[in-house]
Amino acid sequence: MDPISISFCIKTNRKKEWKLVAVIASILSLGIDPEKMEILVTGDTDFTVIEGEMARRIRRIPDLPSAANGRLATMMNTLAREARHPWVCMFDDDVIFCEGWYEKVCLYLADHPDVDLCAFPIRNTDGSRFWDWAIHTEGRSILIDPRATDPRLYVTGTLGMLKREIWQTHKWDDSRGFYEFEDTDWSQRVIAAGHKPGFCTGAFVLHNDWRYFQVGPGIHRAKDFRESAAVSERPMANAIFRQFLDEMGKALEGVGGFAGDLRWKAVPALPVEDKAKLAELVAALGALEDRLREIGAAAKNLSDYAL
DSSP, X not given: OOOOOEEEEEEEXXXXXXXXXXXXXXXXXXXXXXXXEEEEEEESOOOSSOOHHHHHTEEEEEOHHHHHXXXXXXXXXXXXXHOOSSEEEEEETTEEEOTTHHHHHHHHHHHOTTEEEEEOOEEOTTSOBOSSSEEEETTEEEEOOTTOOOTTEEOOTTEEEEEHHHHHHOOOOTXXXXXXXXXXXXXXXXXXXXXXXXXXXXXXXXXXXXTEEEETTEEEEOSSHHHHHGXXXXXXXXXXXXXXXXXHXXXXXXXXXXXXXXXXXXXXXXXXXXXXXXXXXXXXXXXXXXXXXXXXXXXXXXXXXXX
């Protein structure tokens, strides 16, 4: 394994300092040679609970106005400018790096030397996916198969890594902030310029926020703890829901087939003298058959998105 040199860059508004402690501790627990890494923190860096050895291992870059106003792009540009190592890992203060993350990244990059920016599996607290490998289309983000590529791909601002040299020519748009798609805009500019994204599937992090969970190809934020606690029942509930959707789809397609039989067999045999009315009835049954089949197919497809 060829160890890489990496700058870990955290942006924070200091609302939950214990989360910041957790992510810094998780980085230090990776056991990386201090000569090969550094930890930078920008935003509201007036910490009250980080002290001792942990405080000595981080470099603070205060930027209270950006933190207070959600100027994420500005904070990421600041971190990239201050980073000392060739690889820069940008992330929020609510992730936790899992055991073996660094070794797996080094192995992945050794096997994929053409990768210029990298995404990683991000797991919610219930084990479902956060915005780890996603596309942005029609104003919204959608999770896609980790094996898939798509020109609409973006590397989420929650956690992403890039070669610092890329930042020299492709900076984040300082005018973009919280919920203004700064990560989408930057990623798609970089990818369009020919830089290759990669997805290091073995190097996991945890999204340290109990409110979030995956719903199909999207992410939902719970309104309160009661809703989030209900997620613990989802494995069984979703298996039943998937089965229900699949069976409902088959049933609707079956009804559509029955409508087809009426259209072509029963109705033409009726003793109807008004041929125009008969034609209208046949056309209506045809439309009904088509809609039922479409609804049935949609229900079966929806079952694929049940977790």
